[in-house]
Amino acid sequence: MQIVRRPLAPGETNHELLWLSVSSGGLALAATWLAxxxxxxxxxxxxxxxxxxxxxxxxxxxVAFFHAHFVTASQWNPLAFLFYCALSLFNVYALAVIVMHWPRLRILRLTASEKKFIRGSIIALFALNWVYLLTANPSL
Ligand SMILES: [Zn+2]
Known part of the structure; x- marks a missing residue:
């Protein structure tokens, strides 16, 4: 695996703009829904x-996360909480590289064993989260 910083190549998908737009649109939609x-x-x-x-x-x-009730947010669904934290960090990064025209971070050359490890880790996280939800959160 190699992590590099490089300018956006011509014709390359602008992942930062795409996922920041999707994330912001989803947040706006959810906020409107709740409002x-x-x-x-x-x-x-x-x-x-x-x-x-x-x-x-x-x-x-x-809802708890966006009200800065982070402990409560992690108790409702730990994996969702981690996702919201990662998404927030990504959005700050994406906004910075778009506005400042900075080089983009890209992960290159994942080996088959690294891909297998990542897939296994994601499955394990989902399984552990589900065990938590089944056993430790009776209010669901
Ligand atoms: Zn459900």
């Missing part, structure tokens, strides 16, 4: 099984 007091999303898995799914609590975690 209009529209009904919260219902988890079909939870409704059918009375057990939390992998993402149960993510909405409540997001």
């Amino acid at each position: 209009l007091r529209l009904p919260w999303p219902i988890c079909l898995f939870h409704a059918l099984t009375h057990r939390p799914c992998l993402t149960c609590g993510a909405t409540r975690s997001a």
